Amino acid sequence: MANLEKLVEQLGKLTVLEAAELTKLLEEEWGVSAAAPVATVAATAGAGADAEPAEEKSEWNLVLKDHGAKKIDVIKAIRQVTSLGLKDAKEVSETAGAMVLEAVAKEAAEEAKKKLEEAGATVELQ
Numbered sequence: 001m002a003n004l005e006k007l008v009e010q011l012g013k014l015t016v017l018e019a020a021e022l023t024k025l026l027e028e029e030w031g032v033s034a035a036a037p038v039a040t041v042a043a044t045a046g047a048g049a050d051a052e053p054a055e056e057k058s059e060w061n062l063v064l065k066d067h068g069a070k071k072i073d074v075i076k077a078i079r080q081v082t083s084l085g086l087k088d089a090k091e092v093s094e095t096a097g098a099m100v101l102e103a104v105a106k107e108a109a110e111e112a113k114k115k116l117e118e119a120g121a122t123v124e125l126q
Helices: 002-012 016-030 037-045 048-058 071-081 086-093 106-119
Strands: 060-066 098-104 122-125
Touching (some): 071 098, 098 106
Antiparallel strands (some): 060 098
């Protein structure tokens, strides 16, 4: 049982991209699919090699590097692009390297990045 607990702990530390890669490896190894039936048909219609890069590029993370000189404006912008309350938005603004948005579409990430940069923050799309 100790090995299972250690495995659960290690799985909990995986990034989204690492978890997606693990899922793909397990699907290939065991011949199963973790996707919904409709998504499985769409995935098998395309080439297997093309499916992985498209999946990685479809989800973006927006990371706050620095809140800049206009901290209050950045907090307001964080609240606009997320569903965070004032206290949580303030904590995010004060934490360099904080994840503002995780696994969002590229358009949404770019729009949020623009709003935060206009407020004076330094952000990065990953």
